[in-house]
Amino acid sequence: MTASFDLPxxxxxxxxxxxxxAMFDLDWAALAGKRVLDCPTGPSSLVAEAHARGVxxxxxxxxxxxxxxxxxxxxxxxIEVVVARVEAHxxxxxxxxxxxxxxxxxxxxxxxxxxxxxxxxxxxxxxYVTAALPHLPxxxxxxxxxxxxxxxxxxxxxxxxxxxxDSLRELVRVSAGEVRVYPIQPFHLPAYVRDPRFxxxxxxxxxxxxxxxxxxxxxxxxKGTDEMLVLRGx
Ligand SMILES: C[S@@+](CC[C@H](N)C(=O)[O-])C[C@H]1O[C@@H](n2cnc3c(N)ncnc32)[C@H](O)[C@@H]1O
Numbered sequence: 525m526t527a528s529f530d531l532p533x534x535x536x537x538x539x540x541x542x543x544x545x546a547m548f549d550l551d552w553a554a555l556a557g558k559r560v561l562d563c564p565t566g567p568s569s570l571v572a573e574a575h576a577r578g579v580x581x582x583x584x585x586x587x588x589x590x591x592x593x594x595x596x597x598x599x600x601x602x603i604e605v606v607v608a609r610v611e612a613h614x615x616x617x618x619x620x621x622x623x624x625x626x627x628x629x630x631x632x633x634x635x636x637x638x639x640x641x642x643x644x645x646x647x648x649x650x651x652y653v654t655a656a657l658p659h660l661p662x663x664x665x666x667x668x669x670x671x672x673x674x675x676x677x678x679x680x681x682x683x684x685x686x687x688x689x690d691s692l693r694e695l696v697r698v699s700a701g702e703v704r705v706y707p708i709q710p711f712h713l714p715a716y717v718r719d720p721r722f723x724x725x726x727x728x729x730x731x732x733x734x735x736x737x738x739x740x741x742x743x744x745x746x747k748g749t750d751e752m753l754v755l756r757g758x
Pocket of ligand 1: 534535536537538539563564565566567568584585586587655656657658672673674675
């Protein structure tokens with residue numbers, strides 16, 4: 525058994541739009557005319573890139589109130605934390621997409637800067653919202669599509685059964701359509717297998733009438749993470 529990839533804390537670390545769209549098996553055309561929530565968006569540039577294309581997307585994260593300078597410092601520090609971890613586990617990564625470690629670092633820094641450049645304009649208009657699962661400040665069915673990347677299952681070792689269930693329920697509550705969750709393989713497990721609480725979460729949500737489905741996606745950074753969970757409310 526090889527050591528786990530797990531990180532020391534939930535990283536303020538974000539993807540650029542081409543990765544974020546691929547991990548949710550989306551493209552810009554699929555988002556046209558939709559109201560989308562990306563929760564958490566962290567320092568991902570997805571919301572900024574969506575806005576530039578006229579796509580109505582809101583991003584949320586608990587720490588946006590820290591301000592641009594603190595978020596830049598945190599984001600840059602977390603890029604180094606994650607890149608060092610990736611370097612120690614190179615063999616677990618599919619390098620087809622990134623090429624090498626330096627290209628990965630550059631992509632993360634570009635996402636962070638694009639996000640920061642959009643934040644000051646986007647916070648007052650509600651494009652970015654300071655919010656934390658499992659309670660989101662949006663009405664029922666407010667969005668047509670809700671995305672959840674690299675939080676619930678990636679970092680599930682930190683989360684109680686109740687937090688995971690309540691968070692999935694909350695994402696379903698604010699969506700009038702699908703909720704897409706990526707990945708479904710936790711960082712703390714040595715092999716990238718589905719979260720062991722998957723079955724019990726599925727049973728609990730299906731009992732409430734939520735439709736639960738796992739779909740393949742055309743993306744994997746860590747080998748074996750080419751699946752997302754798709755939920756739809758009753
Ligand atoms: C690794 S980033 C994911 C960013 C983006 N979705 C992506 O895939 O690139 C994880 C984010 O989750 C945020 N976070 C931590 N606790 C949270 C909570 N209870 N609710 C929502 N977001 C949370 C962190 O601040 C961090 O920015």
